[in-house]
Amino acid sequence: MKRARLGKLLGTLALALAGGALPAWGKSGWDELNMPRGVTNVSTRIYALHMMAFWVCVGIAAVVFGVMIWSLVFHRKSRGAVPDISLTHSTKVEIVWTIVPVLILVSMAIPAARLLVRINNNTDSQLSIRVTGFQWGWRYQYVGSNVSVISKLSESSTDASMMHSGISPTSVPHYLLSVDHPIVVPVGEKIRLLITSIDVIHSWWVPDLGVKRDAIPGFINQASFTIAPDKTGTYRGQCTELCGRGHAYMPIVVHAVSPAAFQAWLKQQSALDKEAAAGAPATAVTRS
Amino acid sequence: MAESHDIAVHAEHDHKPHGWRRWVFATNHKDIGTMYLIAAGTMFLIGGLAAMAIRAQLFKSGMKLFDPAMFNSLTTMHGLIMIFGAIMPSWVGLANWMIPMQIGAPDMALPRLNNLSFWILPFAFTLMIASFFVPGGAVAGGWTMYPPLMQQFGDSFPMLIFAIHLMGISSILGAINIVVTIMNLRAPGMSLLRMPLFVWTWLITAYLLIAVMPVLAGAVTMQLTDHFFGTSFFNAAGGGDPVLFLHVFWFFGHPEVYILILPAFGVISEIIPTFSRKPLFGYEAMVYATASIAFLSFIVWGHHMFTVGMPVAAQMFFMLSTMLIAVPTGVKVFNWTATMWRGSLSFEPPMLFAIAFLFLFSIGGFSGLMLALVPSDYQYHGTYFVVAHFHYVLVPGAVFAIFGAVYYWLPKWCGRMYDMRLAKWHFWLSVIFVNVLFFPQHFLGLAGMPRRIPDYAPQFTDWNMVSSIGGFIFGASQVLFPYIVWKCVRSGKPVEANSPWDGAHGLEWELPSPAPYHSWTTPPSAAVLAHGAEH
Numbered sequence: 001m002k003r004a005r006l007g008k009l010l011g012t013l014a015l016a017l018a019g020g021a022l023p024a025w026g027k028s029g030w031d032e033l034n035m036p037r038g039v040t041n042v043s044t045r046i047y048a049l050h051m052m053a054f055w056v057c058v059g060i061a062a063v064v065f066g067v068m069i070w071s072l073v074f075h076r077k078s079r080g081a082v083p084d085i086s087l088t089h090s091t092k093v094e095i096v097w098t099i100v101p102v103l104i105l106v107s108m109a110i111p112a113a114r115l116l117v118r119i120n121n122n123t124d125s126q127l128s129i130r131v132t133g134f135q136w137g138w139r140y141q142y143v144g145s146n147v148s149v150i151s152k153l154s155e156s157s158t159d160a161s162m163m164h165s166g167i168s169p170t171s172v173p174h175y176l177l178s179v180d181h182p183i184v185v186p187v188g189e190k191i192r193l194l195i196t197s198i199d200v201i202h203s204w205w206v207p208d209l210g211v212k213r214d215a216i217p218g219f220i221n222q223a224s225f226t227i228a229p230d231k232t233g234t235y236r237g238q239c240t241e242l243c244g245r246g247h248a249y250m251p252i253v254v255h256a257v258s259p260a261a262f263q264a265w266l267k268q269q270s271a272l273d274k275e276a277a278a279g280a281p282a283t284a285v286t287r288s
Numbered sequence: 289m290a291e292s293h294d295i296a297v298h299a300e301h302d303h304k305p306h307g308w309r310r311w312v313f314a315t316n317h318k319d320i321g322t323m324y325l326i327a328a329g330t331m332f333l334i335g336g337l338a339a340m341a342i343r344a345q346l347f348k349s350g351m352k353l354f355d356p357a358m359f360n361s362l363t364t365m366h367g368l369i370m371i372f373g374a375i376m377p378s379w380v381g382l383a384n385w386m387i388p389m390q391i392g393a394p395d396m397a398l399p400r401l402n403n404l405s406f407w408i409l410p411f412a413f414t415l416m417i418a419s420f421f422v423p424g425g426a427v428a429g430g431w432t433m434y435p436p437l438m439q440q441f442g443d444s445f446p447m448l449i450f451a452i453h454l455m456g457i458s459s460i461l462g463a464i465n466i467v468v469t470i471m472n473l474r475a476p477g478m479s480l481l482r483m484p485l486f487v488w489t490w491l492i493t494a495y496l497l498i499a500v501m502p503v504l505a506g507a508v509t510m511q512l513t514d515h516f517f518g519t520s521f522f523n524a525a526g527g528g529d530p531v532l533f534l535h536v537f538w539f540f541g542h543p544e545v546y547i548l549i550l551p552a553f554g555v556i557s558e559i560i561p562t563f564s565r566k567p568l569f570g571y572e573a574m575v576y577a578t579a580s581i582a583f584l585s586f587i588v589w590g591h592h593m594f595t596v597g598m599p600v601a602a603q604m605f606f607m608l609s610t611m612l613i614a615v616p617t618g619v620k621v622f623n624w625t626a627t628m629w630r631g632s633l634s635f636e637p638p639m640l641f642a643i644a645f646l647f648l649f650s651i652g653g654f655s656g657l658m659l660a661l662v663p664s665d666y667q668y669h670g671t672y673f674v675v676a677h678f679h680y681v682l683v684p685g686a687v688f689a690i691f692g693a694v695y696y697w698l699p700k701w702c703g704r705m706y707d708m709r710l711a712k713w714h715f716w717l718s719v720i721f722v723n724v725l726f727f728p729q730h731f732l733g734l735a736g737m738p739r740r741i742p743d744y745a746p747q748f749t750d751w752n753m754v755s756s757i758g759g760f761i762f763g764a765s766q767v768l769f770p771y772i773v774w775k776c777v778r779s780g781k782p783v784e785a786n787s788p789w790d791g792a793h794g795l796e797w798e799l800p801s802p803a804p805y806h807s808w809t810t811p812p813s814a815a816v817l818a819h820g821a822e823h
Binding site: 030032042053078098161200219222245 | 349350352355356357360428429430434435436437440524525528529530531564565566567568569570571572573595596597600603604607608611612614615618619621622625626628629630631632633634635643646647650651654655657658661662663664666667669670671731732734735736738739740741742743744745746747748749750751
């Protein structure tokens with residue numbers, strides 16, 4: 001809450017700076033200040049680690065900047081300060097300011113290392129999804145079923161993103177963060193992603209899930225997440241590795257639903273896909 | 289003082305060629321240093337214009353000044369121009385000017401090599417910038433040039449690679465010259481541990497350059513042969529490995545960031561004692577800290593690629609080695625702080641830039657520490673948080689140190705004083721708006737805005753606008769700098785004393801102002817050396 005208020009204050013300041021020329025947006029962006037807590041165990045622990053590191057840095061900054069500011073104020077020539085030229089080194093102080101940072105670093109490294117091991121444990125998953133990046137979109141294949149989803153930027157966002165479209169991005173729902181075919185996953189189950197690419201390097205990122213992993217041609221990377229059972233909803237992310245002119249236009253949308261709803265969706269999708277396979281040739285993965 | 293008098297007499301019969309020959313055939317370290325600085329300034333301007341274009345495009349969501357491909361070219365070229373065209377040549381220019389004066393040498397050890405290493409650069413820069421105008425436009429794969437994306441560009445691709453080869457050769461030759469000069473031309477009595485910190489940091493930087501520029505050349509050459517000669521170093525379809533490029537590139541790339549910042553540490557270590565009127569605190573610790581940072585820079589490259597899927601053990605190693613860098617870096621910051629402690633501070637422009645460096649570089653260091661923690665990095669990687677981090681260390685870090693260095697030594701170079709009032713305007717506009725420009729980018733990154741995107745979701749508009757406004761004012765206020773320098777050289781008030789700064793110590797201040805064309809034609813005597821190093 002306090003941070004949000006600080007954001008508003010800074011925002012008002014910036015607004016004054018811009019001479020009030022800023023248009024009023026539907027949703028305020030001034031509160032967009034910090035990492036989301038997210039909806040997985042991992043994402044909340046990453047958030048906690050991030051905040052811990054942040055406050056440690058604030059603490060160190062308060063001490064170091066405090067000493068600097070003290071000197072700037074009280075040890076100035078205009079105040080008649082006389083330099084103490086004998087002060088050129090002190091082994092004792094130098095040992096202290098080498099050891100203390102080491103201790104602080106160790107205290108930060110331990111929780112980070114624990115979490116790192118935990119994040120990279122991809123065993124015991126209940127569902128695997130093959131994620132394939134391409135220029136520019138994502139293909140998802142649900143392992144163990146014939147369901148495959150090709151997910152590209154939604155039509156409304158695509159239209160608005162064209163040069164000279166004349167469409168205001170605020171009039172488009174979730175501009176650049178919506179897709180034509182979102183993927184659907186169950187909450188409360190451990191989901192493993194097998195991530196690769198068919199052309200250049202991409203990176204699959206959904207901040208609320210705490211997952212970011214590169215999609216690299218020739219490699220299959222793993223990542224996994226478990227969405228908290230009460231956190232059904234829609235989570236959005238973007239490609240985070242420069243992949244050409246469409247890099248900003250290949251978002252990720254994940255619908256998290258109850259396991260029962262997921263099974264129903266999977267069945268329906270499977271039937272649809274069979275129908276499509278019987279009728280027309282399958283959709284090509286790439287579209288030039 | 290007798291020495292300086294002799295030099296003044298010598299100065300009357302310098303045999304220097306006049307007209308264009310003086311510059312094209314230049315072998316004098318000051319002339320070459322000046323050319324380096326002018327070239328760097330020009331590239332800073334071009335890279336800055338690219339930055340302004342980027343900030344204009346990012347002013348609000350849905351802004352479409354440039355096609356996405358053109359936008360990617362702009363970010364790519366902005367990075368390459370600023371790193372290889374602006375900051376690195378600035379440091380070489382300053383090294384050329386200052387190292388012979390600071391160690392008591394008449395010139396650089398290898399003057400003709402010096403000429404070559406400079407005159408390669410205009411060709412490299414022309415080639416790099418000309419790539420904007422070939423079919424398909426400039427390379428748009430980011431300054432990191434990752435394959436396979438890099439393989440998708442047209443004629444600009446070999447042009448950029450050739451430009452990098454040329455810049456690499458130039459850097460290596462320059463670095464060799466600096467090492468040879470420092471090792472061989474020091475005044476009698478100036479042992480290694482009596483060298484000024486700027487000389488020390490450059491010595492270490494020169495070794496870094498010699499070590500890693502060939503690595504970069506190798507990496508881009510492998511891309512070249514992948515593209516034109518059918519090899520598959522980085523092509524998975526041919527049995528190659530795109531991640532190999534990342535490893536090789538960052539083995540160059542991380543020492544490279546210290547190539548950009550170590551000379552800045554040297555400059556700050558010169559300026560702060562002068563305007564605190566106190567010797568540098570912990571001189572030896574500073575030298576060892578610099579060497580440790582340089583060593584560690586070779587074993588941390590993996591922290592640029594935590595999301596590529598390295599084994600956990602490797603990620604752990606790179607996290608811990610990266611965190612270790614905070615220790616020697618902390619030692620440096622603490623030593624600078626202790627130098628100011630109980631000093632007698634005054635706030636001339638060089639000191640203002642040095643103080644801003646201390647605070648703002650530290651902020652870049654803090655975000656660097658946060659980025660080192662792998663789990664958090666999974667969220668930060670590839671976002672504006674990273675952009676904010678490296679701009680904090682490079683702009684109020686390296687660039688402010690360059691400004692500080694020029695404001696510190698310019699009176700010695702041209703024997704005239706610049707307009708202090710204007711220089712302070714330059715400082716205050718820079719320091720305020722560099723923060724307006726880059727601080728909000730931390731928020732944007734944390735809130736989820738990826739880097740290198742030409743358009744973004746509407747909720748990111750507010751802070752992007754603030755950042756862009758800060759960028760425009762920061763960019764515009766940099767015009768003051770060449771004006772201040774030009775005005776100083778043309779019509780600044782002459783500086784009579786050897787040193788305009790009452791707290792300055794070091795051999796360069798034992799020379800008359802302006803410094804004679806050939807710096808120390810006879811080595812400084814023990815008395816001059818002692819006077820220079822006094823207190």
